[in-house]
Amino acid sequence: MTAAPMSRPDRRRALGTAALLLPAYGWLLVTVFLPLGAMVVFSFLKTTPIGGSKPLVFTTHNYLAFIERPYLVDVAWTSLRLGFWTTLLCALIGLPAALALARATRGRFRQVLFLLTVLPFWTNGLVRTFSWTMLLREGGILDDALHLVWPSAGSIGLLYTFPAIVIGLVHAYLPYMILTCYLAVSSIEDGLIDAARSLGARGPAVFLTVILPLALPGLVSGAILIFVPVIGSFMEPRILGGRIGVTMGTVIEDQFTQAYNWPLGAALSFTMLGVVLVIFALFSSVLRGRLMPAAA
Amino acid sequence: MARVDRRQFTRLGAAALAAGVTGSWTPSARAAAKTITVLNWQGYGTDEAFGLKAFTEATGTAVKHDYYNSEPEMLTKLRTNPGVYDVVLVNSARDSQAQAENLIDPVDLAGVPNAAGLAPSFKTHPNITIDGKTYGVPWVWGMNALAVRRGKVSGVDSYAALADPAYKGRVALFDDAVTEIAVAALLTGQSINDPSDMKAIGDKLKSFKDDVKLTWSSEDEWNKAFAGGAFDVSVFWSGAVARAIHLHDQPVEFVIPKEGAIGWLDNLCIPASSTNKEAGLAFINTMIDPKFYVQWATGSGAPASANNAAMDMLPADDLNRRIHKPEYLSKLQFMGALPDERRQAFNDLWEEVKAFYAH
Numbered sequence: 337m338t339a340a341p342m343s344r345p346d347r348r349r350a351l352g353t354a355a356l357l358l359p360a361y362g363w364l365l366v367t368v369f370l371p372l373g374a375m376v377v378f379s380f381l382k383t384t385p386i387g388g389s390k391p392l393v394f395t396t397h398n399y400l401a402f403i404e405r406p407y408l409v410d411v412a413w414t415s416l417r418l419g420f421w422t423t424l425l426c427a428l429i430g431l432p433a434a435l436a437l438a439r440a441t442r443g444r445f446r447q448v449l450f451l452l453t454v455l456p457f458w459t460n461g462l463v464r465t466f467s468w469t470m471l472l473r474e475g476g477i478l479d480d481a482l483h484l485v486w487p488s489a490g491s492i493g494l495l496y497t498f499p500a501i502v503i504g505l506v507h508a509y510l511p512y513m514i515l516t517c518y519l520a521v522s523s524i525e526d527g528l529i530d531a532a533r534s535l536g537a538r539g540p541a542v543f544l545t546v547i548l549p550l551a552l553p554g555l556v557s558g559a560i561l562i563f564v565p566v567i568g569s570f571m572e573p574r575i576l577g578g579r580i581g582v583t584m585g586t587v588i589e590d591q592f593t594q595a596y597n598w599p600l601g602a603a604l605s606f607t608m609l610g611v612v613l614v615i616f617a618l619f620s621s622v623l624r625g626r627l628m629p630a631a632a
Numbered sequence: 633m634a635r636v637d638r639r640q641f642t643r644l645g646a647a648a649l650a651a652g653v654t655g656s657w658t659p660s661a662r663a664a665a666k667t668i669t670v671l672n673w674q675g676y677g678t679d680e681a682f683g684l685k686a687f688t689e690a691t692g693t694a695v696k697h698d699y700y701n702s703e704p705e706m707l708t709k710l711r712t713n714p715g716v717y718d719v720v721l722v723n724s725a726r727d728s729q730a731q732a733e734n735l736i737d738p739v740d741l742a743g744v745p746n747a748a749g750l751a752p753s754f755k756t757h758p759n760i761t762i763d764g765k766t767y768g769v770p771w772v773w774g775m776n777a778l779a780v781r782r783g784k785v786s787g788v789d790s791y792a793a794l795a796d797p798a799y800k801g802r803v804a805l806f807d808d809a810v811t812e813i814a815v816a817a818l819l820t821g822q823s824i825n826d827p828s829d830m831k832a833i834g835d836k837l838k839s840f841k842d843d844v845k846l847t848w849s850s851e852d853e854w855n856k857a858f859a860g861g862a863f864d865v866s867v868f869w870s871g872a873v874a875r876a877i878h879l880h881d882q883p884v885e886f887v888i889p890k891e892g893a894i895g896w897l898d899n900l901c902i903p904a905s906s907t908n909k910e911a912g913l914a915f916i917n918t919m920i921d922p923k924f925y926v927q928w929a930t931g932s933g934a935p936a937s938a939n940n941a942a943m944d945m946l947p948a949d950d951l952n953r954r955i956h957k958p959e960y961l962s963k964l965q966f967m968g969a970l971p972d973e974r975r976q977a978f979n980d981l982w983e984e985v986k987a988f989y990a991h
Contacts, residue, residue: 383972384704405980407987414990466856473860495862496846575853578846578862582990587983594809595979596704 379602398603415584419566422505423559430513438522453514465575468504469495496578504572513558520554584608667694668718668911674699680928687918693911710735714905718912724759724897727767728969736901738765746920749941753961759968760899768899769916770938776811777893779868782883790889791819793865795839804866807847809982818891825968837985844989855880871935874951886955895964
């Protein structure tokens with residue numbers, strides 16, 4: 337169809353849409369882009385521009401941090417590994433849960449299950465993380481429970497290890513995956529599955545050829561929602577990781593709170609943002625072929 | 633080249649972009665002459681309700697508070713709000729910086745009656761004495777040294793314990809660059825404020841790796857981890873040890889190793905821009921009053937007082953008094969002024985050491 341000039345009702349509808357979008361985008365503009373813009377400026381400064389009467393000096397030096405401080409490469413690798421494992425586990429746990437919620441539950445039962453799913457959102461992150469320390473430490477609740485059923489087992493103390501951080505992060509971010517997958521899975525029509533079965537597909541084949549491709553948009557958006565904040569997370573690594581818990585998130589936090597070197601903190605943040613964008617670019621070119629028909 | 637006046641930039645930037653984030657937002661200047669404003673950490677003595685009530689009843693001067701969350705924020709508030717504050721709590725390590733920027737006034741200790749009881753070494757402490765003038769009234773002090781688990785660890789007399797294979801995976805460090813570099817400086821026989829061999833300090837800190845289980849960043853975190861049995865030997869604060877025993881019943885003991893300990897001294901200063909300097913000094917006099925200190929220390933808990941008369945008034949079995957023995961004062965190296973570049977170098981080294989611990 338060729339573009340016709342807008343008729344009056346169309347124009348009115350466009351104005352209405354703009355009016356509906358304005359609060360959200362206005363809010364985003366003020367709360368996201370202005371501080372972010374300030375941080376971009378900060379990242380090119382030599383010293384934190386708060387207080388003092390020294391003149392501002394601009395530099396690109398902060399962006400060389402990864403070259404001048406090679407240990408940051410290891411730290412960034414830890415963050416990427418955390419992002420990978422957390423996202424993978426969330427997908428492995430979240431997709432079956434979403435499937436069960438969408439296809440095998442009804443009415444009030446489903447509401448209760450949903451409530452349980454989003455419960456982590458309603459608890460304070462710090463409280464949630466500290467409660468994991470009680471569970472995971474040597475002689476903690478998990479350890480005691482194991483010895484109750486298997487007295488001769490060695491003691492397990494997961495606290496201050498890499499898996500402990502992943503456990504804490506999966507707990508915090510799993511709801512995103514369940515919700516995005518639920519949306520994708522619940523729109524799969526029963527007829528499609530019946531058709532697959534009538535053509536002779538068994539359970540695994542139905543899952544792989546019908547459900548999984550249709551759930552892919554949910555998995556991908558869940559993965560993006562989880563991967564990005566996990567890369568920047570600092571509370572869970574700090575509290576659950578102990579000595580191991582040094583991530584880009586904690587390094588950046590230190591620059592803002594301890595070292596008072598906002599420019600370096602900002603430059604590190606934008607460098608990581610760049611890394612994440614590159615990863616998504618690679619990822620999306622691989623996925624594009626599969627995603628498009630499913631999303632259409 | 634691309635130079636903008638920094639203060640202008642700060643004003644514009646702070647007002648337009650992130651007033652809350654930069655923390656330069658302060659209540660409007662007070663109106664009544666008989667009100668003074670104190671700038672301090674929250675819950676750090678000057679805002680004890682009983683003390684404020686007694687001071688206002690005795691002098692007719694009302695006291696308002698504004699708080700800071702970091703030392704740089706304190707300096708920023710003094711710079712950007714001239715005339716607003718009448719008393720400010722300054723870590724004496726920051727006195728010279730504040731003095732160099734003309735933010736604080738010299739005080740005449742003779743005009744502060746309760747200063748008579750101050751420990752002589754504090755009255756003339758190099759941190760607060762600049763060009764022969766005294767720039768603050770010493771108030772409270774403390775030490776950073778080792779805390780060990782009673783009943784499990786004994787005979788520790790050196791920071792070398794932090795690298796001792798006997799405590800493999802049983803050590804906790806304070807996640808603070810200045811403190812940990814000071815520990816390594818003591819261990820390598822250097823000045824904690826101006827170490828000459830940073831490489832030796834980095835190597836020494838890295839040698840703790842096998843022992844280090846975690847780094848803690850708040851007293852609460854330390855208490856939770858210690859109660860959970862996560863570690864037995866730790867770099868810790870003297871006052872916090874007293875609280876851990878007194879409030880949480882933890883089996884912990886404070887040790888001053890043979891290399892000495894890291895001391896800190898907080899002093900109360902008069903901002904140069906204050907318009908109520910006499911009332912401010914009167915308030916400081918109340919704060920160093922032994923009666924105020926004893927009620928503060930035995931009530932909510934306080935660091936050690938710089939006033940000998942106040943420490944002598946504490947009950948003989950008081951933990952604070954037992955931990956902060958006067959003879960320790962000579963074994964302390966006090967945290968002193970750090971130029972920005974050195975502070976940055978400390979932070980960079982500590983960040984590198986932490987990354988080394990993690991891999």
